[in-house]
Amino acid sequence: MSRRDSILESAARVVAQRGIRGLRVEELAEAAGVSTSLIYYHFKDRAGLLAQTMEFISARAERYTESEIDAAADPVGHLEQLLLLELQDVPLVMENSTAWGESRATAVFQPELRDQLCHATARWSDHLRGLIRSAQERGTVPDTVVPADAAERLTALVEGLSMRWLSGSLELARARELLRGAIPVELGTRS
Numbered sequence: 001m002s003r004r005d006s007i008l009e010s011a012a013r014v015v016a017q018r019g020i021r022g023l024r025v026e027e028l029a030e031a032a033g034v035s036t037s038l039i040y041y042h043f044k045d046r047a048g049l050l051a052q053t054m055e056f057i058s059a060r061a062e063r064y065t066e067s068e069i070d071a072a073a074d075p076v077g078h079l080e081q082l083l084l085l086e087l088q089d090v091p092l093v094m095e096n097s098t099a100w101g102e103s104r105a106t107a108v109f110q111p112e113l114r115d116q117l118c119h120a121t122a123r124w125s126d127h128l129r130g131l132i133r134s135a136q137e138r139g140t141v142p143d144t145v146v147p148a149d150a151a152e153r154l155t156a157l158v159e160g161l162s163m164r165w166l167s168g169s170l171e172l173a174r175a176r177e178l179l180r181g182a183i184p185v186e187l188g189t190r191s
Contacts, residue, residue, distance in 0.1 A: 076135045
């Protein structure tokens with residue numbers, strides 16, 4: 001792993017544990033075992049570090065949600081597995097989801113974070129929208145379903161279930177059960 005990636009991994013951990021406001025370059029340097037000057041070399045300033053940390057978190061989520069189900073053969077199965085992989089009792093997933101939730105909460109008061117979050121969320125929703133359209137072309141999702149709307153609701157549901165699970169107000173098995181039940185309702189495939 002490169003020094004840059006090591007710094008980003010440490011930054012994601014700090015954001016998950018202390019929030020974005022708790023991300024201090026000096027403390028991050030100590031946690032990552034590097035100098036503050038190396039952090040500034042790679043990221044220019046705290047804003048650059050934060051932007052790259054959010055990109056790192058998004059890219060990491062894309063890797064751990066890679067579905068084993070072929071999207072071309074079974075877009076709905078692929079979509080379901082992709083969403084369920086966001087709810088795993090795995091430290092990396094928990095850290096990522098917590099950091100994501102922290103960034104959402106901080107964006108309420110720090111508008112400069114909103115563009116990045118909007119971009120990352122749009123990428124996720126666009127991917128789901130494409131899967132839903134593909135399922136419509138295959139005839140497995142009715143044409144009455146609006147792919148963009150369904151994708152927005154499903155991503156929001158996953159984020160909400162994740163926060164409830166991570167905060168202890170919902171068991172993981174129940175969160176996954178609720179998500180499994182919501183997908184066919186949202187896609188109009190419930191029999």
